[in-house]
Amino acid sequence: MDNEDEDFYRKLPKVELHAHLNGSVSGQTVEKLIGRKPQLNVEHSMTAIGKGQRRTLDECFQVFKAIHQLVDSEEDILMVAKDVIREFAADGVRYLELRSTPREEKNTGLTKRRYIETVITAIQQCKNEGVDIDVRLLVAIDRRNGTEVAMETVKLAEEFLVSSDGLVLGLDMSGDPKVGHAKDLLPALQRAKNSGLKLSLHLSEVPEQLEESGILLNLPPDRIGHGTFLHPEVGGSQSLVDKVLKNNIPLELCLTSNIKGKTVPCYSKHHFKYWYQLGHPIVICTDDKGVFCTDLSQEYQLAASTFGLSHQAVWKLSEKAIDCIFASETVKKQLKQKWTDVASGIA
Numbered sequence: 001m002d003n004e005d006e007d008f009y010r011k012l013p014k015v016e017l018h019a020h021l022n023g024s025v026s027g028q029t030v031e032k033l034i035g036r037k038p039q040l041n042v043e044h045s046m047t048a049i050g051k052g053q054r055r056t057l058d059e060c061f062q063v064f065k066a067i068h069q070l071v072d073s074e075e076d077i078l079m080v081a082k083d084v085i086r087e088f089a090a091d092g093v094r095y096l097e098l099r100s101t102p103r104e105e106k107n108t109g110l111t112k113r114r115y116i117e118t119v120i121t122a123i124q125q126c127k128n129e130g131v132d133i134d135v136r137l138l139v140a141i142d143r144r145n146g147t148e149v150a151m152e153t154v155k156l157a158e159e160f161l162v163s164s165d166g167l168v169l170g171l172d173m174s175g176d177p178k179v180g181h182a183k184d185l186l187p188a189l190q191r192a193k194n195s196g197l198k199l200s201l202h203l204s205e206v207p208e209q210l211e212e213s214g215i216l217l218n219l220p221p222d223r224i225g226h227g228t229f230l231h232p233e234v235g236g237s238q239s240l241v242d243k244v245l246k247n248n249i250p251l252e253l254c255l256t257s258n259i260k261g262k263t264v265p266c267y268s269k270h271h272f273k274y275w276y277q278l279g280h281p282i283v284i285c286t287d288d289k290g291v292f293c294t295d296l297s298q299e300y301q302l303a304a305s306t307f308g309l310s311h312q313a314v315w316k317l318s319e320k321a322i323d324c325i326f327a328s329e330t331v332k333k334q335l336k337q338k339w340t341d342v343a344s345g346i347a
């Protein structure tokens with residue numbers, strides 16, 4: 001990428017809708033965490049997958065384990081969340097929906113409630129410091145933790161939906177797609193939907209999830225994470241695609257994550273192409289910018305160079321992402337104005 005091109009992607013105002021907090025921790029923040037906990041013997045190579053490297057999805061989940069060891073107190077979460085928010089802002093992201101799985105840690109006295117409160121504090125502090133980004137939170141369910149934990153998480157998320165002044169907007173379902181079955185989580189997801197939490201569900205991230213995806217699409221979710229194996233060309237089915245189209249459910253697409261996690265063989269085979277050609281709403285996202293050593297500007301640039309998109313087409317893609325956010329129509333309007341101001345050189 002030449003300098004002028006790099007400048008375009010950096011300055012492009014962007015919306016990030018699929019970012020796991022602990023997967024977004026940068027190398028610099030990891031260094032600070034390691035400094036706080038040298039006794040853990042965690043090395044930087046255990047928390048990120050560098051340029052040219054690829055791992056299986058199973059191995060990616062080992063990486064999250066190492067990061068979770070390093071991030072286990074309120075103090076850590078506050079630092080991590082603030083660093084991540086500032087980094088997204090510096091990359092030109094103007095609206096960010098972070099997602100994170102609340103954890104409790106006996107050693108440090110961390111509770112799931114304090115976990116969520118601490119991320120909210122980080123968001124508020126960044127706002128007070130004038131960081132130019134609107135940040136919201138989705139509370140995540142890790143599918144491997146089963147029915148009861150999922151229900152508990154939904155109840156907690158419901159409380160914050162009411163009390164967080166619009167900062168907590170919805171629920172994410174993620175975690176190792178090969179562990180557990182989403183059927184067990186349906187009552188919790190249904191309850192979340194009924195109480196007004198927006199749903200973003202990881203769907204068809206691996207080929208084995210066909211049946212499960214059919215069930216989850218009947219909810220239906222408000223957005224889909226990945227959806228790699230939904231379409232017939234990769235072993236999905238037309239009926240799954242039809243469900244997505246009928247409900248006009250946007251897909252969050254994370255190119256580098258899928259390549260490095262080996263669920264997609266190369267950039268040109270990414271399902272971006274399938275959905276883009278259909279004109280279906282898609283949003284380019286990073287997934288885990290720290291773990292996969294990327295940022296959103298780079299992801300837009302990769303999509304453009306792989307699929308031959310002009311700057312104008314890229315701009316349109318980033319602007320259309322505003323329609324897919326979970327915040328209110330008023331926020332959408334404000335963001336659209338921001339995009340217009342940047343385009344006309346005002347901002």
Ligand code: 6MZ
Nearest residue numbers: 020021022023064099100101142174175176
């Ligand atoms: C599924 C993923 C993921 O919640 O501790 N996570 N789940 N597929 C992926 N594709 C690579 N990447 C991240 O952030 C880390 C957690 O996010 C989920 C996993 O549950 C992981 O433990 P938080 O902030």
